[in-house]
Amino acid sequence: MTTARSTLWLALAIGVLMLYPYPVSMLVAGGGTSSAHAIAGHLCILQADLMLLLAGFVMALGSRMLGDLALGDPLVDRVAAVAVLLAVQDLPLTALAIVVPEHEGYAYRLTITHLLTVVVVLVMTVRMRRAPRPYRSPLLVGLLLGLVTLAPQLLLVAVGGPTFLDVRMPADLVVLFVSTALVLGLAVQLISSDLPLWAAWRLSGAVLALYAGRVWATVTEASQPPPVTVVAIVFFSALLATTVIGLLRRALAEVDGRLAVLVHRTADAEATVQHDREVAHEVRAAVAGVVAGAQLLANDQVSPGPRKTALLRMIETEAARLNRSLSAESPGTPSEVDVDAVIEPLVVAHEARGHVVCWNRTGHRTIGHPDAVAEVLSILLSNADRHARGAGTTIVVTRRDGMVEIRVADQGPGLDPVARAHLFEWGARGSTSQGEGIGLQRAHRVMLEEGGTLTLASSDELSGTTFVLRLPCAAVRTERPLRDEGQPPEPHVQAPASVRPDLSRAAAARGVAS
Numbered sequence: 001m002t003t004a005r006s007t008l009w010l011a012l013a014i015g016v017l018m019l020y021p022y023p024v025s026m027l028v029a030g031g032g033t034s035s036a037h038a039i040a041g042h043l044c045i046l047q048a049d050l051m052l053l054l055a056g057f058v059m060a061l062g063s064r065m066l067g068d069l070a071l072g073d074p075l076v077d078r079v080a081a082v083a084v085l086l087a088v089q090d091l092p093l094t095a096l097a098i099v100v101p102e103h104e105g106y107a108y109r110l111t112i113t114h115l116l117t118v119v120v121v122l123v124m125t126v127r128m129r130r131a132p133r134p135y136r137s138p139l140l141v142g143l144l145l146g147l148v149t150l151a152p153q154l155l156l157v158a159v160g161g162p163t164f165l166d167v168r169m170p171a172d173l174v175v176l177f178v179s180t181a182l183v184l185g186l187a188v189q190l191i192s193s194d195l196p197l198w199a200a201w202r203l204s205g206a207v208l209a210l211y212a213g214r215v216w217a218t219v220t221e222a223s224q225p226p227p228v229t230v231v232a233i234v235f236f237s238a239l240l241a242t243t244v245i246g247l248l249r250r251a252l253a254e255v256d257g258r259l260a261v262l263v264h265r266t267a268d269a270e271a272t273v274q275h276d277r278e279v280a281h282e283v284r285a286a287v288a289g290v291v292a293g294a295q296l297l298a299n300d301q302v303s304p305g306p307r308k309t310a311l312l313r314m315i316e317t318e319a320a321r322l323n324r325s326l327s328a329e330s331p332g333t334p335s336e337v338d339v340d341a342v343i344e345p346l347v348v349a350h351e352a353r354g355h356v357v358c359w360n361r362t363g364h365r366t367i368g369h370p371d372a373v374a375e376v377l378s379i380l381l382s383n384a385d386r387h388a389r390g391a392g393t394t395i396v397v398t399r400r401d402g403m404v405e406i407r408v409a410d411q412g413p414g415l416d417p418v419a420r421a422h423l424f425e426w427g428a429r430g431s432t433s434q435g436e437g438i439g440l441q442r443a444h445r446v447m448l449e450e451g452g453t454l455t456l457a458s459s460d461e462l463s464g465t466t467f468v469l470r471l472p473c474a475a476v477r478t479e480r481p482l483r484d485e486g487q488p489p490e491p492h493v494q495a496p497a498s499v500r501p502d503l504s505r506a507a508a509a510r511g512v513a514s
Contacts, residue, residue, distance in 0.1 A: 008202070011242040015235040018047050022227070034224065041225030042098045045107050048237035049091045055241040056083035060138040062248040076247055077138045078124050079195075079203070083240055084142025089117060089150045096157070103157055108229045109164045110218040113152040115175055118182040120145055125189045165218050176215070183211045196250065199243050206239035282375055282442070283322060285382040289349025290318050296352055314348040321371050331369045334450070336474045339364045339397055339404060342374045346381055347395070355385040359395040365474040366404040368450040373471065376446055376454065379439040380408040380467050387465075388412025404473045407457065409466040415456070423456060447471075 021040035028036065059080035090107070097104035124145075156163065165172040187204035195203070213232025220226065293311045302308045324331075340361045347357045366373070377395075384393040388410035396407045415423070424444035447454040450471060457466035 007242040007246040010245070011202075011235070011238040014051075014242065015231075015238040018051070018234045018238065019044055019231070038101070038104065038224040039098070041227070041230045042094060042104065042107060044230045045090070045225065045233050046094045046098070048233045049087050049094055051237040051241050052083045053087035053091070055237070055244045056080045056087060056142055057139065059083065059244045059248065062251065076251070079240075079244070079247075080138035081142040081145065082121055082124060083244070084139055085117075085121070085146040085149065088143055088146025089153075092150060093153065104224070105164055105217075105222075106153060106157065108214060108217045108225045108233070109222065110176070110179070110214050111153060111156065111164055112172070112175055113149065113156065114214075115179050115182075116152060117149045118179050118186065120149060122182050122186045122189070125186060125193065164221075166221075167219055176218070180211070180215070183207060196247070199247055202239055202243045206236040206243075209239075210236035282325065282378065282439075285378055286318050286322050286349070289346075289353055290315050290322075292352040292354075293349060310344070310348045311352065314345040314352070317345040318349060321374060324371055325375070331371065334368050337366045337368050337370050337373055337471075339366060339373070339406065342370055343377060343395060343397070343406075346374060346377055350381050350385060350393075353385070355381070356392045357381065357395060358392060359397075362397045364397050364399060364404045366471040367474050368452065368471055372446050372450050373469075376443040376469060377406070377408065379443040380469070383439060384408060384410035384412070384465070399473055402473050403452075403470045406469040406471075407466055408469070409457075409464060411464045415465055424454075 021043040022037070025036040025040040057080075059076055062076070093106040097107040155161075165176055167173055167176060187208055190204040190207070191197075191200045193200055209232045213226075213229035213236075216222075216232075217226050217229040222229070293315050296302050297308070297311055297315075302311060340363065343359060344361075347359050350357050381393060391411035393408065393410045396409070398405050398407075424440055444454045447469060452469065452471040455468050455470075457468050
């Protein structure tokens with residue numbers, strides 16, 4: 001409705017402006033003369049014809065653009081072709097009227113050849129309801145049809161044959177009635193077409209106004225362009241041009257809407273792919289530990305005892321975590337997390353793969369989701385194993401300012417200085433890294449979702465990397481004293497050699513995590 005109202009006011013404004021030759025002729029001719037009014041009328045008609053041609057060109061161009069997006073509208077193509085047809089038919093006759101005044105009636109009065117024009121336009125619009133295939137070139141179609149309807153009129157001028165319709169002649173009166181019936185049928189076809197209702201009424205009203213103006217000039221046998229006819233022609237072109245603008249705005253709005261939907265779907269697809277890659281990244285690391293532990297148990301490399309019990313518990317814990325990460329279930333509300341219970345299966349899994357991790361229990365508890373904390377620590381340990389080139393890794397858990405702080409440190413070559421600035425961005429990795437640049441980005445985001453932080457500890461050392469994971473501290477529920485900042489960690493007691501994994505055999509399982 002806003003588009004219809006705005007284009008209507010625009011059409012009225014354009015129509016008024018296009019009538020400026022009349023006041024100009026009155027000023028120049030000192031009140032106006034018959035010849036000055038005739039020239040002013042012809043100039044107005046010439047402007048109207050040029051506007052029709054421009055409207056047809058703009059509509060055809062817009063339709064071509066929309067057609068490239070598979071959004072072409074056959075109705076828009078037909079209206080564009082009709083506009084070009086009328087412009088091509090009338091422009092030469094209007095120019096002829098200005099140059100040769102004795103032939104000026106062809107610019108505004110009806111002839112028998114206009115019956116052909118009405119028939120052609122009606123045929124072009126009669127099947128709009130079926131929305132046929134758009135024209136390949138509305139401009140070319142309009143140009144050819146305009147020349148076809150123009151040729152008989154130029155032939156009449158050249159041979160001096162019958163000129164304008166004479167309502168006193170029975171034959172001409174029949175032609176006039178037939179033309180009127182066809183024009184009314186054309187208006188009905190426009191209203192019943194698939195065009196927006198406001199555009200259909202606008203176009204049908206413009207056609208009726210144009211035809212009524214020419215009928216008036218014909219019935220009165222005007223020797224000069226009657227102002228009523230000129231106004232009808234001018235407002236016809238203004239209405240058609242502004243309707244073109246409204247239709248294009250409507251089409252472009254539809255394009256914007258479809259593009260917005262496509263952009264939204266693309267973003268959803270990219271987010272889904274990114275999430276799947278993140279899950280696959282974590283699954284590969286977790287599966288590597290499960291496979292390594294299973295191989296040790298299957299090959300009887302671990303004697304019955306605490307170590308074997310720890311391996312069995314690790315396989316069960318990690319398998320359950322993998323199953324939950326692959327399901328679509330909600331993680332639920334945050335709860336108390338036993339940090340030791342989260343770290344222990346990860347340490348056992350990495351030691352089964354040949355990655356020595358020094359860690360001791362502290363009894364700290366935090367608030368969050370156990371699987372989320374386990375995933376972040378798994379990512380950090382996997383990175384340390386991959387990039388530290390066989391160097392050991394240390395996990396130290398302390399409490400500071402109401403936060404549980406987990407430090408994961410390795411003794412590797414350290415981070416690439418170039419990668420530090422984009423460490424937690426998707427795809428960021430060092431120049432020598434073989435990773436995908438996925439793990440740290442996901443770990444950082446998961447920690448933010450858990451209400452914690454993941455940062456890179458600043459260090460003046462030439463080698464080694466330390467990541468610091470902080471989470472809110474839960475209420476203390478332990479009988480042993482908790483380690484606060486400033487207390488040295490207890491030395492890690494490694495398992496006896498008889499129960500530690502054979503690193504040469506476990507190395508085969510490490511390829512699963514790469």
